[in-house]
Amino acid sequence: MTVAAIALNTFREAVRDRILYAILIFALVMLAGSTILVTISVGGEVKIIKDLGLACISIFGTLIAIFLGIGLVSKEIERRTLYTIITKPIHRYQFILGKYLGLVLTLLVNVAVMALGLLGLAYLWEGVSSVRLFLAVLFIFLELMLVTALALLFSAFSSPTLSAIFTLSLFVAGHLSGDLRLFAARFGGAVTKLSAETLYFLLPNLSRLNFKDQAVHGFGVDGGSMGLSFLYAIFHIAALVLAAMAIFERRDFK
Amino acid sequence: MKQDGLTIPGLLVASLVGLILVAALLDGRGAHATPGEERLFLPDAKYLKPMLIGFHGVAADLLWIRTVQYVGTHVETDRKFPQLAKALNLATSLDPHFLEPYRFGGLYLLYLARQPQAAVSLLEKGAAANPGRWELPHDLGRYYYLEAHDYARSREWWERAATLPGRPDYLPRFVARLYAETDHRETALELWSEIYRTAQNDSVRSLALQEIERLKAGSSEGPLGL
Known part of the structure; x- marks a missing residue:
C-alpha cells in the first residue's frame, strides 16, 4: 500500500511537469510530420513511417525517462520533503520502489499515447494492424524502464546534472556494448579481454531489446530470443533498482 | 517603463526584418552557385x-x-550523378532489407547515371541480402534481358525469381519464352508496361513510356544503345 501511494503521488507530480507535455507534443508532431516526409520519397512509405515512429517513441521516451528520472530523489532532498517522508514509518526501499514505479507509470501513459499514434498511422497506410510493431514498442518500453532504473540509481547518490550525464552515457554505451566484446576478442591481451568481458556483462546491452527491424520489415520473430530478451531486461532492471535501494539505505541525510 | 515597452517590440521587429533580409541575401548567393554543387555526406557504413x-x-x-x-536536382540541371552509387551503397548497407534503394536506385543508376555495372552490383548485393524476395532477381533478369541482351543470365535470374513467393504471374511465361527463344519484343513490351504501371514518379514513368513507344515503332535499340 505504501509503495502504491508513493508511486501514485510520483505519477501525479510527474504529470504536472510541463516538460513532459512539451516532449509529448513534440513527439506527436514528429509522428504526424512523417506523413509529410514520405511524400518526397519514392516508395517505402510504410517503412519510413514505422521507422520514424519507433525512433520518436524511443528518443522522446528516453528524454522523458532521463529528465524525470534524474530528479526522482534529488528533488525530494532539494525541497526537503524527503526529511518528512523518512521520519514516517516507511522503509527507504519502499520509497525508492514507489518512486520508480510512479515514473514507470508515467512512461507507460506517454508511450501508450505515442504508440497509439504510430499504430493508427501504420493502420491507415497499410490497412492491417501489426502485431510486430506492437511488440517492438513493448521492447522500447522495457528499454525505457531500464533507462529509468539507471537514472534512479544515479539520482540516489548524485546531482541531477551528473545523473543526466551518467545515464545518457550509459544509454549510448549500452547500444555499443556488443562491439566492446568484439574489440576485446580482436585486439586485447588476457587482462583487456577479462576487463572487457566483465564490462560487457555489467553494462546493459540495449541492442538485445531492439526489435525495430523485425517490425518494420515484417520478419518472423523468434519467440525464444524475445522471451530471453524480456528476462534479460527484467533482471537488469531488478539489479539496478536493488542497487539504488542499497545506496539509498546507507545514505546519511543529516 | 513605457519607453522600454516600446523599444523591445521595435527592436524585435527590426531583428526580424534584418533576419529575413540576410536570409534572402544568403539565398541569392546560393542561387549563383554552380548547379548541383551540394555534396552528400557519405561516411563508411562500417563506422x-x-x-x-x-x-x-x-x-x-x-x-x-x-x-x-539529389537525383531530382541533377536531372533538372547537369544530369551528372557522381555521388549516386555511393549514396545508394550506404543506404543499403545501413538497412540491407530496404528494397526501394536497390530497385529504384538500380533504375536511376542504369538509365540516368548510365552506370550499368554499379546498378548490377547494387542489385546483386540486394539479392544476396534478401534471398527470399523475388523483386531483386526479377530486376536483375530484366537488366540482362533489356539492356545486356544476355538471355541465358536473364533466364537464370528469372527462374530464381519465379520460385519465390509473391512473384508476378508473367514470370513463368517469360522463362518459357526464353527457353523457346521467341517473342522477345512482346516480353520487352510487357516489362516496360509493368514498369510504367508501377512507376511512382514521373521520371521513371516517362522513361517507360519512351521505351514502349520505341518498341511499338519497331526499333530494337535499347536506352543504353545496347
Missing part, C-alpha cells in the same frame, strides 16, 4: 552504423529521401 545506436533504419530512410532529392 557509421555502430554510431547510430540502433537507429540505422531511420538513417537509411533519410538518406534515401535525400538521394531522391
